[in-house]
Amino acid sequence: MYRWALYDREPSTTWRNGLVALLGDAAHPMLPFMAQGACQAIEDAAILGRCLEGAGPDRQSIARALATYEATRIERATRIQSGSYFNRIVFHYPDGEEQVARDAMFASDGWSTATDWVYGYDPLTAPLATRS
Ligand SMILES: Cc1cc2nc3c(=O)[nH]c(=O)nc-3n(C[C@H](O)[C@H](O)[C@H](O)COP(=O)(O)OP(=O)(O)OC[C@H]3O[C@@H](n4cnc5c(N)ncnc54)[C@H](O)[C@@H]3O)c2cc1C
Numbered sequence: 001m002y003r004w005a006l007y008d009r010e011p012s013t014t015w016r017n018g019l020v021a022l023l024g025d026a027a028h029p030m031l032p033f034m035a036q037g038a039c040q041a042i043e044d045a046a047i048l049g050r051c052l053e054g055a056g057p058d059r060q061s062i063a064r065a066l067a068t069y070e071a072t073r074i075e076r077a078t079r080i081q082s083g084s085y086f087n088r089i090v091f092h093y094p095d096g097e098e099q100v101a102r103d104a105m106f107a108s109d110g111w112s113t114a115t116d117w118v119y120g121y122d123p124l125t126a127p128l129a130t131r132s
Contacts, residue, residue, distance in 0.1 A: 006031055008085065011078040014070065019059060021066040023048060028077040033087035036080045036118065046123035047072050071129035080118065 008029050015027040024041030048069045055065035093099040105111060 016066050028081045030081040030084040034084040043123040
């Protein structure tokens with residue numbers, strides 16, 4: 001049996017400095033309770049690629065592309081990071097009233113719709129931020 005610690009961090013307000021930008025766990029380490037860490041890293045990469053696609057080779061263009069990348073991604077990744085943090089409690093309720101209410105919510109028809117914002121996102125077509 002392997003054991004390892006789960007580390008996370010408060011959401012960051014920026015992922016970039018000059019011509020360097022973070023993505024994936026380096027930008028938004030999260031607990032695994034939405035199963036989204038790697039998914040968010042892949043989404044970051046797809047958006048970053050789109051931002052850099054049209055950028056010129058000069059420093060200003062690259063800095064602008066990184067700013068657009070960050071502005072496009074940070075709100076969504078932070079929301080998922082915070083949701084994963086919240087779920088550390090929700091997923092571990094001991095048997096009882098709260099656990100029964102949670103299970104009923106997960107079993108309800110509304111639950112899949114409530115998570116559409118997580119699974120319905122396509123980084124290949126999502127709009128890029130216009131202001132960064
Ligand atoms: C228990 C658990 C369950 C999870 N389940 C899911 C899941 O179901 N779905 C999901 O989407 N995500 C899941 N995740 C999260 C997912 O594993 C991470 O979010 C994802 O691996 C992050 O990818 P990354 O490329 O940002 O970082 P990493 O995967 O950490 O990659 C960073 C790489 O950089 C290398 N590196 C570090 N320093 C250096 C250096 N100085 N020079 C060169 N290389 C270096 C490291 O060795 C590593 O290979 C889970 C995580 C855990 C812990």
